[in-house]
Amino acid sequence: MNAVLEIIDQRHMDEIQLLKERIKSIRRSVLDMTANTEGGIHVGSSLSCVDMIATLYFMKMRHSPHRPDWSERDRFILSKGHAAPALYAVLAEAGYFPREELQTLRAMNSRLQGHPDLRTPGVDAPSGSLGQGISIGIGMAVAAKRRGSRSRVYVLVGDGECDEGQIWEALMTAAHLKLDNLVLVIDRNGWQLDDRTEEIKRKVPLKGKLESFGWQTYMVDGHDPEKFLDTLDLSELSEWPTAIIAHTLKGKGLQMIEDTNKGHKIRLSNEQYLAAIKDLEEASQ
Amino acid sequence: MRAAFGETLLRLGDQYHNLVVLTADVAKPTNVYAFSQRHPDRFFNVGISEQDMVGIAAGFSLSGNIPVIAAFAPFLMRAWEQIRSTIARVSLNVKIVGTHAGLSASEEGSSHQSLEDVALMRVLPHMTVVVPGDKQEIREATEALIEMSGPTYLRLGRDEDLRFLEGDRVFQLGKAAILRDGSDMTVISNGGMTPEVLKAVEQAKVSARVLHMPTVKPLDQDAVLSAARDTGHIVCVEEHSIIGGLGGAVAELVADKCPVLVKRLGVNDDFGESGPRDELMRKHGLEAAAIARELAAIKGGNVP
Structure with a gap:
């Protein structure tokens, strides 16, 4: 019996190892886009949530790059649409479109718009205007239940985004409807465009707010795929919608901007790009 | 309704x-x-x-x-x-x-x-x-x-039992209905304004084409441009601001393709207020008698 458990354990460790390698490749894609895109991209915000998006797509969600419109798939909504490069890098890694296409981000006629819309294979919902993803997720979660589907819906919002009133309308609705197939991930990187989140508009106590709205709420390190995955597993046991407050660093892994607002929207110079790649290599050793 | x-x-x-x-x-x-x-x-x-x-x-x-x-x-x-x-x-x-x-x-x-x-x-x-x-x-x-x-x-607007269109299938998406024909001018309206327009045309004793235009977008361009060519002057009547609604849509098209006078009747860049609906409509010139006065003035060449 112990031998079987050991094999399962080893298999899990192998999968996590593979995930970490994929995340490294995805992070490199994000850095490539940050260097390639003329007007710059929201790299800080992309690097704070990219580990979680990758973990969802490679370890949790049921989906198929060969059939992006498969009706039984799990859905992912990037409500904080400015982190689109993170989502695009994951979708390319998963095989929804060729990785080379990432170079066309924000260019004329590209399928990769500055903020997500439906022309990109694998994108489940449009976003860009903040605060709307949970509502869209509610519609999808109810629709899934109505057709007797096991499909689950994951929505990722930013902590700054929680300033939007519609977020709180939707939190009430989802708890009212007891949507146990809806999972909210809050990318708690502590920054928004102008300043620290707590300076602009106080978010704490975020966990208390979510719990009082009727959500099963967890806190987790958003840069620890294993722990994040455990929490996603837990969400499947809840009778209520689940919120995961994921503590993250804006610009995670890119030393020159990490946990500052300097990388809200930038383009990397050649020198900066080389330094960034060096950071990435060192971090994964 | x-x-x-x-x-x-x-x-x-x-x-x-x-x-x-x-x-x-x-x-x-x-x-x-x-x-x-x-x-x-x-x-x-x-x-x-x-x-x-x-x-x-x-x-x-x-x-x-x-x-x-x-x-x-x-x-x-x-x-x-x-x-x-x-x-x-x-x-x-x-x-x-x-x-x-x-x-x-x-x-x-x-x-x-x-x-x-x-x-x-x-x-x-x-x-x-x-x-x-x-x-x-x-x-x-x-x-x-x-x-x-x-x-x-x-x-959807007022909740009363209006019935002024005839036939089995009165609505066609993107199509206007010609309710009567005439040569002095064309009156274009929609919603509950159309029955008022029909009364106004009678009262004003003008020869007017009446176009009922339920679809504001996509606009029935052929119907509007034919009217502009056939009758000249166009009057638009709607229970809406005169800015940006049916009158706006018609004026944009006519200005582009076949310029004729377009008179827009509606609420003139204003908010409403409390009051009985009839009195509000009267105040904003949206009852048959007021519309008739406008039509008569246009026919008489008195374009305000």
């Missing part, structure tokens, strides 16, 4: 099993209550949160359902940005229904009156905008909008 919408929705609910209805705590006044009783599993009252409602409708649409959202027109407009960014931008199949439009909320005052909704919806790419006139047309327009794919706005 709204009852005609509610009845039609009930029938379409039996026919389309993927049709879902959402409202924001106004099920009874918008007449979707009967649907909620017949199909409780396909009815969602999301509470007083129009923005959330629009987003939820988007989610339903992305999952292959046909969501119909019904609320008071002025308060639906608070979710205009959600309608723009999440529905119109990617052309989702969401059916938006704004009730109590125009001055029809009368005594409630200007907070509850909606004189800007046609302009706000018409400016959105992909959006179809319909302002039906009588009970039969509401039935047929509701059906036509559910049948088509893409975002639509159905504007």
Whole structure:
């Protein structure tokens, strides 16, 4: 019996190892886009949530790059649409479109718009205007239940985004409807465009707010795929919608901007790009 | 009038099993209550949160359902940005229904009156905008909008038993109906204004073509341009601001393609106020007698 458990354990460790390698490749894609895109991209915000998006797509969600419109798939909504490069890098890694296409981000006629819309294979919902993803997720979660589907819906919002009133309308609705197939991930990187989140508009106590709205709420390190995955597993046991407050660093892994607002929207110079790649290599050793 | 919408929705609910209805705590006044009783599993009252409602409708649409959202027109407009960014931008199949439009909320005052909704919806790419006139047309327009794919706005106004259109099939999406012909001018109207226009033409003793134009977008360009060529002067009448609505749409087209005089009658860049509907309509020149005076003045060459 112990031998079987050991094999399962080893298999899990192998999968996590593979995930970490994929995340490294995805992070490199994000850095490539940050260097390639003329007007710059929201790299800080992309690097704070990219580990979680990758973990969802490679370890949790049921989906198929060969059939992006498969009706039984799990859905992912990037409500904080400015982190689109993170989502695009994951979708390319998963095989929804060729990785080379990432170079066309924000260019004329590209399928990769500055903020997500439906022309990109694998994108489940449009976003860009903040605060709307949970509502869209509610519609999808109810629709899934109505057709007797096991499909689950994951929505990722930013902590700054929680300033939007519609977020709180939707939190009430989802708890009212007891949507146990809806999972909210809050990318708690502590920054928004102008300043620290707590300076602009106080978010704490975020966990208390979510719990009082009727959500099963967890806190987790958003840069620890294993722990994040455990929490996603837990969400499947809840009778209520689940919120995961994921503590993250804006610009995670890119030393020159990490946990500052300097990388809200930038383009990397050649020198900066080389330094960034060096950071990435060192971090994964 | 709204009852005609509610009845039609009930029938379409039996026919389309993927049709879902959402409202924001106004099920009874918008007449979707009967649907909620017949199909409780396909009815969602999301509470007083129009923005959330629009987003939820988007989610339903992305999952292959046909969501119909019904609320008071002025308060639906608070979710205009959600309608723009999440529905119109990617052309989702969401059916938006704004009730109590125009001055029809009368005594409630200007907070509850909606004189800007046609302009706000018409400016959105992909959006179809319909302002039906009588009970039969509401039935047929509701059906036509559910049948088509893409975002639509159905504007419903006063709740009385209007019936002025004749025939078995009065509504055609994107088509105007010529209710009478004449040579001095053309009067173009929609919603509940058309019966007033018919009376006004009689009273003014002018020879006017009357075009009933329920579809504001896409506009029946052929009908408007033929009118401009055949009769010259055009008068537009609507229970809406004279800015950006039917009159705006007609004026834009005519200025581009066949310039003639376009006189826009409606609420002249103003908010409403509390009062009986008849008196409000009189104040803003939207009753037959006032319209007749305008028509007579135009015929007499006195263009104000």
